[in-house]
Amino acid sequence: MDLIVNKVAESGIVTLDLANYLPVYEDVVTFDIKPFLFREMILKEKDFRDAMKTHDWEQYKDKNVAIYCSADAIVPVWAYMLIAAYLQPFAAGMYFGSAEELYKKLVTDAINTIDITEYTDKRVVLKGCGDKAVPEIAYVAATEKLRPVVKSLMYGEPCSTVPIYKQPLKK
Numbered sequence: 001m002d003l004i005v006n007k008v009a010e011s012g013i014v015t016l017d018l019a020n021y022l023p024v025y026e027d028v029v030t031f032d033i034k035p036f037l038f039r040e041m042i043l044k045e046k047d048f049r050d051a052m053k054t055h056d057w058e059q060y061k062d063k064n065v066a067i068y069c070s071a072d073a074i075v076p077v078w079a080y081m082l083i084a085a086y087l088q089p090f091a092a093g094m095y096f097g098s099a100e101e102l103y104k105k106l107v108t109d110a111i112n113t114i115d116i117t118e119y120t121d122k123r124v125v126l127k128g129c130g131d132k133a134v135p136e137i138a139y140v141a142a143t144e145k146l147r148p149v150v151k152s153l154m155y156g157e158p159c160s161t162v163p164i165y166k167q168p169l170k171k
Helices: 045-054 077-087 099-111 136-146
Strands: 013-016 028-032 064-068 093-096 123-127 152-157 160-166
Touching: 028 099, 045 077, 064 077, 064 099, 077 093, 093 099, 099 136, 123 136, 136 152
Parallel strands: 013 123, 028 064, 064 093, 123 152
Antiparallel strands: 152 160
């Protein structure tokens, strides 16, 4: 009787599931300056400062906050700084831009925490299918991080991969 050999298991391929590095999207919230503007277009310093003093900053506790203005208004830089100063004791982090931009930054930051020593000189597959949708930026960041150290980099599943990079033979 012929033995069934699991060639995938014997291949030495290491699978990296980037979904394990995704931040929780619910931890990303926004702070829009628009409601704090006079007629949603002019920032009056005294009114703005008063509104910031009485605003409920506790709602941002342990959240990543995207600060932006959805109105087509001229907002002085100090206003964003004032918001950041009030957020700092509560928020996990803050970012100037949209929630989507902040999420992408958090994904990239998380990918950058990968310890590359465990992938050095290995054949690595970035998992392509899973329960969570992994944004493209995660794959780009992981490729940038891993390419200098891996023997080869692939996308997909160990049984069906798309080659991305293969280290040249050393002479």
